Structures are given as structure tokens and as C-alpha cells.
Amino acid sequence: xxxxxxxxxxxxxxxxxxxxxxxxxxxxxxxxxxxxxxxxxxxxxxxxxxxxxxxxxxxxxxxxxxxxxxxxxxxxxxxxxxxxxxxxxxxxxxxxxxxxxxxxxxxxxxxxxxxxxxxxxxxxxxxxxxxxxxxxxxxxxxxxxxxxxxxxxxxxxxxxxxxxxxxxxxxxxxxxxxxxxxxxxxxxxxxxxxxxxxxxxxxxxxxxxxxxxxxxxxxxxxxxxxxxxxxxxxxxxxxxxxxxxxxxxxxxxxxxxxxxxxxxxxxxxxxxxx
Amino acid sequence: xxxxxxxxxxxxxxxxxxxxxxxxxxxxxxxxxxxxxxxxxxxxxxxxxxxxxxxxxxxxxxxxxxxxxxxxxxxxxxxxxxxxxxxxxxxxxxxxxxxxxxxxxxxxxxxxxxxxxxxxxxxxxxxxxxxxxxxxxxxxxxxxxxxxxxxxxxxxxxxxxxxxxxxxxxxxxxxxxxxxxxxxxxxxxxxxxxxxxxxxxxxxxxxxxxxxxxxxxxxxxxxxxxxxxxxxxxxxxxxxxxxxxxxxxxxxx
Numbered sequence: 001x002x003x004x005x006x007x008x009x010x011x012x013x014x015x016x017x018x019x020x021x022x023x024x025x026x027x028x029x030x031x032x033x034x035x036x037x038x039x040x041x042x043x044x045x046x047x048x049x050x051x052x053x054x055x056x057x058x059x060x061x062x063x064x065x066x067x068x069x070x071x072x073x074x075x076x077x078x079x080x081x082x083x084x085x086x087x088x089x090x091x092x093x094x095x096x097x098x099x100x101x102x103x104x105x106x107x108x109x110x111x112x113x114x115x116x117x118x119x120x121x122x123x124x125x126x127x128x129x130x131x132x133x134x135x136x137x138x139x140x141x142x143x144x145x146x147x148x149x150x151x152x153x154x155x156x157x158x159x160x161x162x163x164x165x166x167x168x169x170x171x172x173x174x175x176x177x178x179x180x181x182x183x184x185x186x187x188x189x190x191x192x193x194x195x196x197x198x199x200x201x202x203x204x205x206x207x208x209x210x211x212x213x214x215x216x217x218x219x220x221x222x223x224x225x226x227x228x229x230x231x232x233x234x235x236x237x238x239x240x241x242x243x244x245x246x247x248x249x250x251x252x253x254x255x256x257x258x259x260x261x262x263x264x265x266x267x268x269x270x271x272x273x274x
Numbered sequence: 275x276x277x278x279x280x281x282x283x284x285x286x287x288x289x290x291x292x293x294x295x296x297x298x299x300x301x302x303x304x305x306x307x308x309x310x311x312x313x314x315x316x317x318x319x320x321x322x323x324x325x326x327x328x329x330x331x332x333x334x335x336x337x338x339x340x341x342x343x344x345x346x347x348x349x350x351x352x353x354x355x356x357x358x359x360x361x362x363x364x365x366x367x368x369x370x371x372x373x374x375x376x377x378x379x380x381x382x383x384x385x386x387x388x389x390x391x392x393x394x395x396x397x398x399x400x401x402x403x404x405x406x407x408x409x410x411x412x413x414x415x416x417x418x419x420x421x422x423x424x425x426x427x428x429x430x431x432x433x434x435x436x437x438x439x440x441x442x443x444x445x446x447x448x449x450x451x452x453x454x455x456x457x458x459x460x461x462x463x464x465x466x467x468x469x470x471x472x473x474x475x476x477x478x479x480x481x482x483x484x485x486x487x488x489x490x491x492x493x494x495x496x497x498x499x500x501x502x503x504x505x506x507x508x509x510x511x512x513x514x515x516x517x518x519x520x521x522x523x524x525x526x527x
């Protein structure tokens with residue numbers, strides 16, 4: 001029988017080719033790059049250094065990253081379902097987990113390229129225009145450096161990958177591309193805006209204890225991302241003791257969203273196929 | 275475009291099930307959607323080297339029967355047993371409305387399906403078989419509906435599955451393309467493949483099917499070769515058989 005590896009490779013390559021050949025994704029990538037560069041330019045500007053750029057970008061990226069994840073992923077599964085290709089793939093004995101993994105991996109690579117590309121442009125602009133101390137490759141207290149910006153890029157990609165997992169799940173649940181778009185947009189707004197609001201409400205209504213605040217924030221994807229950036233990028237350079245967030249729990253929170261979403265997507269797709 | 279010898283795709287002759295022997299046997303199939311019973315105690319045998327046509331009015335359980343035979347739907351009761359050779363792809367499938375990713379050419383589409391089986395498909399031969407050799411490098415989005423259906427037929431045969439299920443292969447095709455689609459089915463049956471086809475085109479079914487199952491109200495109301503069915507009902511065409519079987523049962527109700 002053909003192996004899962006063979007099937008994964010075929011599906012993964014098809015996914016990448018689909019993304020590369022779809023002009024909309026190129027436009028999305030160019031839009032993301034322009035927006036990221038524009039945000040830094042209208043903020044402190046490239047000459048202010050890597051960390052000011054991180055601070056300028058952090059809040060907008062909390063919203064932009066899920067939006068890009070939606071653009072990249074909302075059609076991923078539901079379009080195959082609408083076309084009837086999922087039923088055809090069943091006749092090739094493709095397990096649900098192989099299909100979801102390949103679809104996700106292909107789209108994840110595209111999303112990562114979009115995010116990393118834009119942030120790399122920013123990094124290059126800073127390297128060319130900022131003061132001489134930003135060129136110091138260091139991660140210890142009080143020094144702005146490209147390494148810290150690199151961490152920010154990695155964290156942003158991880159946040160994007162977690163959100164893409166949620167969008168792929170929505171694409172499995174939806175019955176049409178329209179409902180997938182609506183569900184993904186609604187779901188992300190609910191998680192991103194609703195999560196923080198729920199934590200605040202919990203604190204004000206006192207059903208959430210103050211000492212469990214970091215744990216609660218770690219379960220909200222954008223809060224976890226924000227916490228990780230403060231804890232491992234901004235906080236490191238500012239020289240203040242850590243304590244912005246529970247870094248480990250935040251990382252686990254993002255991983256949980258990713259693994260939970262993809263696990264649920266595999267389970268639901270498997271049920272749908274039967 | 276990748277070209278390999280067609281033999282690279284075909285199973286060894288020794289693996290072929292002799293014509294007439296059952297490849298797929300469904301026993302006592304019953305399927306219910308909640309309280310609604312769609313199939314009741316249906317027995318079906320799909321022999322190698324023959325075209326088995328499933329006909330019947332809309333909503334009588336044909337698609338449910340096909341999905342169960344394909345393994346895409348588990349029956350509420352009963353079993354389906356595949357007894358053909360052990361291959362990567364035992365059952366090929368043409369859905370009612372085949373559609374493919376528009377960003378790929380016809381040849382690339384077949385290459386993709388071949389890659390799922392870890393094989394290089396002879397795309398030229400596969401497309402030539404369905405009359406699409408000239409459209410090999412054309413993007414799927416530039417193919418007409420009929421051409422996409424023919425591409426779907428080519429897809430259903432990738433890996434040379436011993437059993438192929440076609441759901442309305444002639445739907446939406448002009449008369450010559452419809453005939454072409456059924457000729458391809460008959461060719462594959464002549465090569466030893468077990469073909470199951472559902473169709474409303476009774477003229478083509480009468481011409482090309484070796485066996486006909488008339489499904490009505492979730493049961494097999496009649497079965498046999500077109501000639502046998504016409505003799506049993508003392509009629510002169512499959513349409514008259516269909517009319518006699520379906521309408522006599524409605525009259526009884």
C-alpha cells in the first residue's frame with residue numbers, strides 16, 4: 001500500500017503549488033509586507049532600532065497575524081469539500097490525519113514566508129538606518145540587538161501557526177467557503193478580543209483570582225503571544241526583572257491551541273468521512 | 275508531462291480476478307438516516323469484467339448504495355466484502371460532479387493522483403483514453419464541464435483499480451461525449467475491471483450494461499441483463515422495463 005509519507009508529500013506539494021499559483025496570496029503577502037514596513041515607518045522609524053520597532057509592531061500584529069492566517073487558510077479544506085475532492089481522495093485511502101497534516105504544513109509554510117518576509121524587510125531597513133549599537137549581537141540586559149528582533153520574528157510565526165491551526169479547524173467544520181470565512185473571522189475576533197475581555201471581566205467580577213491571571217492570559221492566543229514577547233524580547237532589553245507573563249504557560253497555551261485545533265480537525269474530518 | 279510504460283500502472287495479469295467472479299459483495303444492506311429507511315436488506319454482487327448499472331428514480335437510495343459500496347458510508351446493517359486482488363487502490367470513483375483545483379493542468383491533476391499512490395502516471399495515455407490528449411497542458415479552469423467529467427473518468431482509473439464506481443458519468447454531456455464515456459466503461463470492463471455505474475440515461479445503460487439493478491424505494495425491485503429484464507416484463511426497451519417496474523410498484527402502493 002502507498003505509505004502515509006508518499007501521500008503526505010503529494011498533498012504537501014499540491015498545497016504549495018496551489019498557494020504559489022494563486023495571485024491573491026501574492027497580493028496578501030505584498031500587503032502584509034507593505035503594512036509592516038509602513039507601521040514601523042510611521043512609528044519610531046527604522047533608525048530608532050529593533051526594540052522600538054517591536055513595540056510599534058506588537059499590537060497591530062496581534063490583529064494582523066490572525067487576519068493573514070484566515071486569508072491563507074480558510075479555503076484550505078472546505079474548497080476540497082465543495083469540489084467533491086475529499087470524496088475522491090477517500091478512494092485513494094488517504095487518512096484524515098495525513099490530509100490535515102499536509103494541508104496545514106503547506107499553508108503554514110506560506111504563512112511563515114509572508115510573516116518572515118515582511119519582518120525581514122523591517123530588519124534590513126533597521127540595520128541600514130539605525131544607530132551603531134543596534135548591530136551588537138547580544139541578548140543580555142539593556143542592549144538592543146538583531147537577536148532580540150529574531151526572537152520576535154520566531155514568536156510571531158509561532159503565534160501565526162497557532163492561529164492557522166484554528167482556521168484549518170474552521171475550514172473542516174464549515175459547509176461552504178463563505179461560511180468558512182464568516183466562521184473564521186467571527187471565531188478569531190471572539191478569541192482575540194473576547195479572550196482578553198473575559199479575563200478582565202473575571203478579574204473585575206472576582207471569579208478569577210489575581211494570582212491566576214498569568215495562567216488565564218496564557219490560554220488566550222494573542223495574550224500568550226504578547227506575554228512571550230514582553231518576557232523574552234522587550235523585558236530582556238529593558239533590564240527590568242521578568243514577571244510580565246508566565247512564559248512557559250504562554251508557550252504551552254499557543255501549542256495547545258495548535259495541537260487542539262489540528263487534533264479536533266482530524267477527528268471531525270474522520271467522522272465526516274464516515 | 276511524465277510518461278511511463280502503461281504496464282507500470284497495470285496490475286500483473288495473474289492478479290486479475292476472472293471475469294464473472296464477484297469483486298464486491300454486499301449482503302443484507304440496510305441504511306437508515308434517523309427514522310428514515312433508505313435501503314432495506316439489499317444484496318448486491320459486482321462481478322469482474324462486467325458493467326453493472328444501477329438505475330432508479332431520484333431519492334430511492336442509489337447514491338447511498340454507491341457510497342456504501344465505496345466504503346464512504348457505513349451501513350446501519352449488513353456488510354460489504356471486497357474480494358479482488360490486493361492493490362493500492364481497490365476501488366476507483368467518479369463523483370457526480372467531478373471538480374479539481376483550477377490552478378493545475380489536466381496532466382498535473384492526474385500526476386497528483388498518481389503521486390498519492392507513489393506512481394508516475396502515463397498522463398498522455400490516460401488522457402488519450404478519454405479523448406483529452408490535446409488538453410493535457412490546459413488548466414482545469416479552462417476545461418468545459420464535459421471535459422472535466424472526462425478528466426474525472428481518467429482520474430477514476432488512475433492506479434487501474436479492479437473496481438470502479440461511476441456516479442452519473444454521462445450527466446451534462448452531449449450525446450457523443452455521453453456515448454464516449456460509456457464506451458470507456460465498457461472498454462475497462464472488457465479488460466477485466468468490475469464497473470458499477472449509476473445513470474438516468476437508460477438508452478446507454480441498455481446498450482452498454484451487462485447487468486442492471488433497478489432500485490426503487492430502497493430495495494432492488496428487479497435485476498438481470500437488459501435482455502432478461504425485457505423478457506421478464508415483456509417489454510422492448512429498458513425504459514419500458516423501468517416504467518413497468520417503478521410504476522407497477524407505485525400502483526401497488
